[in-house]
Amino acid sequence: MRLSLRISLWMINVFVLIAAAALLFTIYLTVTQAKILVSGVRERFTTDGMANVVAADESGALKGDFIARTYRVDASMPVSQKVERTTKAGGTVTIKNNYTRDQSLVKTTRLLTNDGKIFRITQAVSIPANGKVDVYAEADQSGDEYLIGPSHFTIPGLWEGLQDSIFADSSQPMSYDRPSRALVTTDDVTKIKTALEEKARTKAVSELSSVILEPNRLNSSMLIVDLGTVKITPAVGTETDTLKAETDARVDAVIVTTEALDAAAKEIIAENLDNVNRFIELVPDATSYTVASFDKAAQHATIALTTSAWVRSTTAAPTVDVRSLAGRSKTQAQAILAQQGFADATVEITPRWLLWLPLLADHITVEVK
Numbered sequence: 001m002r003l004s005l006r007i008s009l010w011m012i013n014v015f016v017l018i019a020a021a022a023l024l025f026t027i028y029l030t031v032t033q034a035k036i037l038v039s040g041v042r043e044r045f046t047t048d049g050m051a052n053v054v055a056a057d058e059s060g061a062l063k064g065d066f067i068a069r070t071y072r073v074d075a076s077m078p079v080s081q082k083v084e085r086t087t088k089a090g091g092t093v094t095i096k097n098n099y100t101r102d103q104s105l106v107k108t109t110r111l112l113t114n115d116g117k118i119f120r121i122t123q124a125v126s127i128p129a130n131g132k133v134d135v136y137a138e139a140d141q142s143g144d145e146y147l148i149g150p151s152h153f154t155i156p157g158l159w160e161g162l163q164d165s166i167f168a169d170s171s172q173p174m175s176y177d178r179p180s181r182a183l184v185t186t187d188d189v190t191k192i193k194t195a196l197e198e199k200a201r202t203k204a205v206s207e208l209s210s211v212i213l214e215p216n217r218l219n220s221s222m223l224i225v226d227l228g229t230v231k232i233t234p235a236v237g238t239e240t241d242t243l244k245a246e247t248d249a250r251v252d253a254v255i256v257t258t259e260a261l262d263a264a265a266k267e268i269i270a271e272n273l274d275n276v277n278r279f280i281e282l283v284p285d286a287t288s289y290t291v292a293s294f295d296k297a298a299q300h301a302t303i304a305l306t307t308s309a310w311v312r313s314t315t316a317a318p319t320v321d322v323r324s325l326a327g328r329s330k331t332q333a334q335a336i337l338a339q340q341g342f343a344d345a346t347v348e349i350t351p352r353w354l355l356w357l358p359l360l361a362d363h364i365t366v367e368v369k
Helices: 002-031 186-208 258-272 330-339
Strands: 033-038 042-054 065-078 083-097 103-105 110-112 118-121 125-127 131-139 166-169 175-179 223-226 231-233 242-257 279-282 288-295 300-312 346-350 364-368
Touching (some): 042 258, 083 118, 131 175, 186 223, 223 288, 242 258, 242 288, 258 279, 258 300, 330 346
Parallel strands (some): 033 364
Antiparallel strands (some): 065 242, 083 166, 103 125, 110 118, 118 131, 279 300
């Protein structure tokens, strides 16, 4: 009887222990959580800022050199006809003279199509014997019916016996777009001055690049060009095919070392990042510089920088194989994370007194530090 009681008590105790273990294991499965804290993925951060450049040492400014050169530059460019919208259709016609004598036609001479539409030339012309001349012709009246295709024209004002020898043809459809004379405009002047400036920059970079050695940095954007008094011929409003310009351009070069410019770029990145510890490195060849202002007398320049750096994201976490961490000890998990490239990762287990990560991978989360 006593033996039977002892066996029963032992079985009860074993059952209780098994139940308790099962309960603890269930709690472990359901309650245990682990958090893997890692640095965010690399992402590109772009910003801009200003930096001062001076010839002498000055706190808070970059030390640089200033070199001045003068270059004789010239440029030429074609002056194209402008197009204006008109209310009458028109286009270019070719008047052909197959007669043995020259033929002159006055402005507004009529040209007649086969179906009776009249066009008039807009200027007087002289067509040499066995020659031809291009001239603009405009419809006698407004209306879309004058928007005709390539056509043959007789000249009713000529003696009837000449009309088979002297006539006009068009090779393009008539339209409301009428080319005007090629007159020099202020836009043409602006364009040719830009061409002069680019030539001066090219000459400066070509010459100074052989003089300025590394670690100094020189590019076209670090040059200040003063065109001075530009001689432009002919003047605005003049009819011409070609516009010409020449001048003695002064070019001032701002020379700063590569190291100093990179340091300024890093400082600008640090000023604009919410956390300087996110900085990884500058993106190679991704920083642009340009001179924003220049004081010739004081030998002082302000440069504008636009730069990019690789930084750690504050929101985007890298991909971690959490299944390989399930059920591992904290030490084992750290070693596995290091193998995956996350040597700086931190492992947090809840409850804190547990030594192993959850067996269930979906109880392991990855967050950015």
